[in-house]
Amino acid sequence: MKEATKIFDRLVQERRSVRIYDQEAPFDDEAVQRSIERAVLAPNSSNMQLWEFYRVKSDEAKKQVAWMCMNQKAAKTARELVVVVARRDLWRKRQKVLVQEMKRVYPDAKSKQAQRAMNYYRNLIPKYYWSDWFDLWGFLKKCIYFFVGLKRPMVRHGNRTDIRISVHKSAALAAQNFMMSMKAEGYDTCPMEGMDSLRIKRFLRLPRKAEIVMVIGCGPSAEGGIYSERFRIPNEEVIFRV
Template identity: 25%
Template sequence: MAAELKVEQEFSKVIRERRSVRKYDPSWKISDEEIKELLAEATLAPSSSNLQPWRFIVITDQEIKGKLLPVAFNQAQVTEASAVIAVLGDTEAYSNAEAIYGHASANGLMPEDVAAAMAKRSREGYSSLPKEKLEDIALVDGGLVSMQLMLAARARGYDTVPMGGFDPAGLKELFQISDRYIPVMLIALGKASVEGRPTGRLPLEEIAYWNGFQA
């Protein structure tokens, strides 16, 4: 019980200490291996039918950051942070259904016939949806994986800021991203040179309703 309480307290601390940091120490670098570990933890996030539509572009090269800077409306954290991670959503994630469910079956997570049926149902169901609905799904799932990435970073002592202020068309042009993928957000990752400011939140009584809604 004491161990469970400690874990709960540590998780609560991570949530409360996460800040949106916009000023980073440019001399501090995070290794590719550490970034891979963070991304691996982030991708444990849930997604619609477990199709995992997220894709990531990890930008650590200073020259490429310089090209990204005007796309991100010249926000300094783009060049100062150790890395910038562009989160994309795959609107054709259903094309990976067989591989995803096949992997689950191979690892004993579900029977082979169940995996095959779920893969077929996912591919047929999602491929029939309009592009706008597939984009909505990719954006929701992209938001889930992005939040998990930021919390995983905070748990390891790193700082982040989610950036919605950028030119999606410019990002797609810079990295030659096809229309299959939609930009979700940019996330700066590094070590703060100036701590992010604490921010207030609306009282729970004003935003949460039980068994009904009163706006």
């Protein structure tokens, strides 16, 4: 086994959802910044990077957000809270940036690679992310995909709900990067979904279409921070070979 593999295996084995944090232990809050910077290196759909990360640092802000997280101990005792936000509404802004990036990556605009990349970001991305008020375009796409899919493999997701799920999945991948990085830094984390997402959105002054993915508490673990031994469904019930 390679040394890097051993290190990663140890991180995976040691990472646990810690629900009580030590208020007196040393805590380098720059580890949070470094971990977020690693989080944004996560794979994501079409490299659109439709995510944002908010660091909740002050005592008063943490107190308010912890209350919005149902006063879970993982939130109340965290040395810092990180709110992961899905920003499907920023797709146009990201698209423009990526079009410019493709021009840089493929200086020969007439090459097949350049034309393929530009067509993807200029034409296909808007068709995928754009949505009308009643999501009729999404319904039409699903119908098109269904009939095309009768003859060949076809992407099936395309309505507003599908796109929301896709953006949340990408943000969750980044969140996992963040938590693994924090473990590598010597600290613990706990992702929380039990929260009043509407109140947190208002507290962070986020636009209507922004969506809270999760709140992550982090810091040095306190005694009793891990509630029980790890339990997982047996591998043979969840891992299959075809």
